[in-house]
């Protein structure tokens with residue numbers, strides 16, 4: 001519900017320049033020219049809003065969820081690209097020749113001022129590159145941090161080029177109220193970059209942490225525990241996540257999102273369950289207790305605090321157990337009376353984490369490659385299995401909290417929706433944005 005209130009806010013932000021253009025613009029021009037300007041204006045406004053959508057603002061990400069925010073960011077980037085690509089072609093056939101003294105509102109002619117067009121052309125070439133490099137990021141062989149740096153710099157350049165182009169080539173951008181609006185919106189966009197890369201690290205720097213323990217839990221999964229140094233710790237809710245930076249400067253791009261697997265009520269130490277995947281996670285064996293760490297957060301909306309359902313079904317796949325562990329632990333520590341059951345899928349038995357701790361819980365273990373003497377469920381967590389193990393009362397009335405591989409989450413979500421569980425009773429967190 002609170003998340004829905006952000007939609008009108010977003011719509012107002014991206015359409016405000018268009019509305020001001022309609023109010024303050026000069027006499028109308030042929031439809032195709034107005035459409036061209038309108039699409040250009042919308043594309044630029046969407047590009048600027050993208051900075052805020054990717055900017056780790058808790059008021060956005062904690063209401064909607066970081067995965068949903070990022071998917072919206074990707075969708076809107078494609079929309080802006082489409083509008084921007086069409087924009088210049090719609091001016092075809094319009095008279096050009098630069099600013100004419102008898103046409104100060106640029107009603108009859110298009111500018112041919114090279115500097116104003118050059119910034120537009122530069123942005124026109126950069127924007128598709130930015131979007132395509134993001135879409136094909138995982139297929140290209142460069143580090144995530146390199147991509148992130150390139151993404152930030154290109155986005156900044158596009159915003160500045162578009163600001164120049166809009167004010168100096170655009171008919172509407174030249175109107176004073178519009179000029180000021182574009183400058184203010186660009187300042188907010190650039191400010192959000194400054195916030196993420198300078199102000200947040202500055203704050204994090206004052207709140208140092210250190211790795212207090214690091215344990216191998218299974219061949220490719222680790223437990224990392226960090227302790228606050230000289231402060232009282234993190235104020236978080238069970239199920240949330242942070243950006244974790246181990247051993248680097250707080251200003252470095254070497255930070256990764258990880259769910260917190262500890263319970264807030266367990267004290268100031270914060271623990272994580274981390275699966276080896278790429279550069280950072282595969283180097284965990286080199287991390288020594290005592291190593292400096294920084295935490296940016298908490299973020300995320302995978303929390304059950306304000307929920308009033310009589311019971312909770314947690315569905316975890318692999319390392320997706322991390323945030324759900326935090327929730328189980330918090331429920332136990334606080335004596336929360338709600339019923340909890342956990343459906344925990346893994347490939348092999350050795351991947352099951354904290355089996356002893358979870359033995360006291362109502363857990364259904366599911367393995368795709370079970371050993372011969374396996375007593376639990378087998379196969380994937382799919383509709384057939386869920387029909388078998390979930391009584392109708394749980395499907396109808398309980399809260400579902402999902403975290404795991406995308407395929408598992410899609411299957412479980414589709415199953416629940418098909419069986420009549422309202423989408424508002426399904427909470428989920430995806431570890432991949434793509």
Ligand SMILES: Cc1cc2nc3c(=O)[nH]c(=O)nc-3n(C[C@H](O)[C@H](O)[C@H](O)COP(=O)(O)OP(=O)(O)OC[C@H]3O[C@@H](n4cnc5c(N)ncnc54)[C@H](O)[C@@H]3O)c2cc1C
Nearest residue numbers: 144255256257258259273274275277278279280281322431
């Ligand atoms: C909200 C959230 C919570 C997560 N919780 C956990 C968890 O509890 N345990 C766990 O094992 N994994 C978790 N992950 C996944 C984890 O962040 C990645 O596995 C990890 O960042 C990979 O880093 P790497 O350097 O080892 O691999 P790389 O090869 O550098 O990255 C592999 C992929 O991980 C993602 N990734 C890497 N760095 C970042 C970054 N800074 N920001 C966003 N995405 C990044 C990218 O999609 C990248 O393609 C979570 C992800 C998200 C988004």
